Amino acid sequence: MEHVSVPPLSRIAVCGGTHGNEMSGVYMVREMQKQKVDIAGSVSVTTCLSNPAAVDACRRYIETDLNRCFTNALLSGPITDSTSLELRRAHELNALLGPKGSSEAMDLVCDIHNTTANMGLCLIFYSLDWITLHIFKYIQSKMTSAPVRAIQLDIPISEAYSLESVGKHGFAIEVGPQPHGVLRADIYNVVKEAVDLTLEWLQKLHSGTTFEGGKVEAFSLVRSIDYPRDPTTSEITAAIHPDLQDNDFELLQPGDPIFKSFSGETVKHEGEELYPFFVNECAYYEKKIAFHLAQKKTLTIPSISVKKD
Template sequence: MERIFFPPLSSVAICGGTHGNEMTGVYIVREMEKHAVNKTGSASITAVMANPRAVDACTRYTEMDLNRCFTDALLSSPITDTTPYELRRAQELNAQLGPKGSEEAVDLFIDLHNTTANMGLCLILYSLDWITLHIYKYIQSKMTSMPVRAVQLDIPISDAYSLESVGKHGLAIEVGPQPNGVLRADIFNMVKEAVDHTVTWLQEFNSGCTFEGGEVEAYTFLKSVDYPRDSAGEITAAIHPELQDNDFKLLRPGDPVFMSFSGETVKHEGEELYPFFVNECAYYEKKIAFHLARKTTFTFPSICVKKD
């Protein structure tokens, strides 16, 4: 079977607080900073509080969503007196950990998030990247007491808008349900375990281990669904109880998705798909009730570190 060789992954960024009210990443980064974790075997690890102003205010963001500021266009936009804080901060982070798309960018970028949706432990991946698919498979093989899933966003990296796209290889770890501004021990431990397994994988990879190729299933994002609204744009229905907390459960035509405030059921139309980010608190402002995905099997080759 084909084997692909990669340079060692010698620099890693682990970020929390990209959204200032998603507490797991905030506290993992604080712990890392406290214990001065900056070298693990062959890799230097940088822990970064991405949006300190939003963390201090315990709010998702102060002026605009930082995790939508990392497209090439926004990163290269001029800074003026009216530039929002988060866009300034995005350019600072890009200078510190990137620049995005360059040889100087960190080798592996991990951004830690929480969701109010019942998604369990979920990795968000962009392009088909053999490194991140191997990490996903590795975490899956180690954390067998719970489902570990991945969502693939099929977006060119230049248009990728989230922080982890700054790294040569990047992934977001998205875990829920956890309310905004709340820290749950079970979810904290789940994310810490996933981060620890990623660092172990990294050490094994850098030390010359070959990771055999294989297959993984992931959910490829297709589209977003908004809440039903009236002519004034006001929401007229909530997520149906049968859909609530059922992220990644197959949605078939005719299955209930919304319940109107007058008690009527709105049903799913179209093909069988998988919902995720169901009733995510932060997505009300984005006019998203849930996303829909298709389940896809990805095949990937064996990989090994390239020796000098």
């Protein structure tokens, strides 16, 4: 099998509070800031509370969703009097952790999120990146407290809109279910274990470990489904069906119920077999998304080690 040697990942960023009411990342970053985090092999770990104003207000954002502000176009645009607080902050974070696409960017950016959906632990990434896939494979092999899955968003990195895309490598940790504005110990512990295992993997990589390749499964986004709506008022006319609620990543087949209308009718899934995720995510109502649908892919990854000096 193919082998890949990678440069050392000497500058790591762990971020939380990109959405100010997703509490696991907020408290994880605050706890890490109290402690000096060292990894063998002269790795520096930067911790960052991404959107302090939204954290203080315990809101997802103040003016606009910070985690949609990191495309090349938005980061290269001018700052004016009308620029939102979050886009200003995106430029600051790009200067701190990037610049995106440059040789000065952080080697790895890990951004922590919570979802109200029953998704367990997910690592979300854009490109088919051997480093992030190996970290996912390692976490999946070690973690027993929650199911661990990978989600791939097939978007060019220039159009990638979320914070982790600022690093040379990056992924979002998404853990749920947890209500926004609430901290649950079990969910926090899953996040902590994932961060600890990421740092452990980096330490082993820099200590000379070769990680064997193999096959990993990833869920690749196909499309998003909106709620049924009144054609006149655009108000939703149905809720997620009880058979779908809390069943993220369970195969959805044609004819399976997906919505229950307020007048009692069942709306069924049409089209091919796909896997739902972010089912009934609270923050996606404003985005007109009831859930996403994905295909499951099997990816073959090479063995990996760090380049010797």
